[in-house]
Amino acid sequence: MPKLSMFQTGLTNNSITPKEDPRVALDFAGHLLTDTAHDLRSPLAAARELTQLVADGVEGPVSEEQKEHLQAVVARCNDMQRLIDDMLHFECVRTGSPRIAKNWLPASGLPAQVQPLIESSRRSRGVGLQWIGFENKLPPMFADGDKIKRLLVNLIDNAIRVTPESGTITVRTELARTGDRIRLSVEDTGAGIAPQQWSQLAKRGVSQLDGHGLGLSICRQIAALHFGQLEVSSEPGKGARFSIELPTGGPAAVVDSFARWRETISPAAASEASAAHRAGERIRPVRRRVDLAANRQTLPVETAPPRYRRSVAMVGVTVSELLPTEPMRDLDRFLQSHCEIHELVYQLQEDQWVMLLDSNIGEAEQRIAAIDRARSQTGDMLLERCQLQWSSPLALAVGRPADRSKLQEAFVTGKLGVHRSLSRRSKEPSQSEDVAGSQPLLSAVAQQRLESEVRWLTQKFRQRQSCLRRQVEAIRPKH
Template sequence: MDESGSAPVELAVRLISETAHDLRSPLASVAATMELIRDGQLGEVTSMQDDVLQAALKQCDYLNALVGEMLHADGLLGGTTTLHRRVVRRSEIQNMVSDATAAVLATKRIELLFDGLDANEAPIYVDATLLCRLLVNLVVNAERASSEDSTILIKAHDDHECGVVRWSVVDCGGGISSEKMRELANPGASPKRAKSDYGGRSTGTGLGLMICRQLATLHYSDLRIRSRVGSGTDVMFETPLAHPTAVATAFARFRNQIFGPAMRPKPIAGDIVPSQSDRSAAASSWKEATLNFVGAGPRCGSRVAIGTTSISGDHAAGAVDTFDRILQSRLGRFEVSYRTTRRTWVWVLDADHRTVADRMRKIDVSLGKLLENVEVTWGEPTVVPVGHRTLQSLLIDRMTTQALSAATSEIFGHAVDRDTVRPGTDPIASSPVAATRLDEELRRLTVRMRHHSDRMKSQSAALRPPRS
């Protein structure tokens, strides 16, 4: 990372965070005073006055949320935000976002639409709270740029080939000019509120989008903005689907692309990254910018350590869930812990051969202080280079092997816990179907190999020179 480029951002965020501490107390006093007036403690309140006070209190709630974002900005940039990634149903995200944005959107009578967030859609692997914050921030930005009686769309499209869900927050507001798009794409620029050149309406793309950039990074994604003045804005990011291959691929791609030696080419700071449609249709006035990661990098830029952790003994599900939350809270931005079964995890630590043992020891000591009588077994770590397919391949192998081993043991009737299947799936019932299919597949492969062998023999005989 270019430290000189991110220094102005870090300084601005630190100043914003310190200022937010000073704003919270007087804001709470103002809200408490208005509540006293609304409740009639200082005299009778008319119906019209009550409506005005309710609207003012809603604005106080919004300001309080904004101050909260300002307080969290320093942690997001420094990578100290506590994470709890888990298997999440999309309907849960929809309900959280709807509740959080209802009051803000009601002021302009804006309708929030959802596409691809039904309960029957494939689950995702995210931190539900942080994903909700990301979507709420984007919706609030869209609301500021939108007119009354308009709509905002949150769309989630599955890309099963890549193992991700592509999210979009689309508005029909004034759009963002090319100049402002360049400011957004420049990681070294000081955060400031950007205004659309269309009607002078504020789009709120300063602090809010800077925080959104970091929240997207925590889900292994860039933040992409596509906009056209007079037409609206589409903000996009990705989250992994909730299966081992998708999570392993998303993390490995994120770690390799940003910090590995085989880094992808990055645009010059401030340049707009053209989309495929822009390149194919020069007449299009849609502009696209990509907001990459900004902040402190990993401790070990060229190596990571991969290993496993398991809990032995008979423990209640609540204790195991607590262990999962504590384990994730001890990991940094460039580390991950994936729960392959109810009692086993695969993790990636930001460490190399010299530091991995000490890193594991510190995590183990921290877990032991918070959870008593829980026997934790740490597997032998493997240190792999960053920037190569080795990281992705090994991570996929570790995650899928553990997830499948529990399922296989359950299918063939081995004595295992009933809750050892991957979280988010139904318990696996004993069935001879899997064994039958395996036998059929082995027979098919045997016949196929025999045919290949016969063909190779005939080709070899044809190539052999004739005897004189």
């Protein structure tokens, strides 16, 4: 008989075990991680605020030495809060359903937002921090401000740990050579990265050199959410530099970044060579761009690949009547919240959006109906009353440089045919359609995440086992 699972909110089949279905194990692990992180937030916040009250002298006078110790406790609570946030962010991105809200932001505001978050750790280490290029009148960048702020905080924290006392950390912004991207970089003056340590940077749980945690993994994921990759350059004895590029040249630059990102994660050349071999044709050698400098590396992202590596479904969205400014922003955030990691939602005009979905035509129709149905259930009166007009999905090729121009033209012009409202019947797909539409995504993501977790846990178990054996040998009496 079905019964309620402690990890799920609905009824589950008690006969299905994690060994029989990877998705069950995925749900168990994911719910356990997120529930634990959420449960830790409230007591941690209470401990931090009560400690801060005592440190401020609200409960009575405290000496300077006592205040210093109490502030150290508050700092550790802040570190724990950041770790919890990293856990939740890491889990959301790995499931393929991140929460992101991109818009056009000025880079000049980043120093004032980031500096207070790392000031205490910077002072305790006695290192300098300089911001270069942020005073220039650079064009705005298309990014999620909170995510970029977290990326810079994580990179600067890593740099603080490896920079010696009286050293300097430089955060720099500049236009890339193409002119349609901004490059953000964090440079330290530490010992640099030794050749044998390069392979460790791409592993989860490694921050930089001797650092441990999710900091660098989070940065790699944030770069992926902006259709980019984290680039590292270093020389032994000369420090390291971590950088990311963000689009800044309007919708053409945004869709160009998306297209190049899909080319990076979609091995089109290998599939074409395999197809040519099966057809009996001569296989032409594929030229690969190799960075001859041994001190430069692009870090990969840890996430499931797109379901459709060679195509996307483009959909246009318009509103029947304009809303006030804030409700329009809410609508933009709502549409982006239904965007997966390999997809793009962009507000082309005040009343028009373009969506690039990782779906075929049939699945895109189901996604449209699901999004419109979710809009009518948000609880926001203005959003629920807002009438959305949807275009028919258009399949476009991606994954090769030759596909960029057609994708860019269709995206920038936004001419996707007649937009129509969804009928009541189309908003309520049958249960079998929902299952059929979601099954491939759940299976692909579940399988990859489960295998990754098993490998990582096995490695940690072996390390712990070796440590315990050494401890046993150390305390065993010698005859």
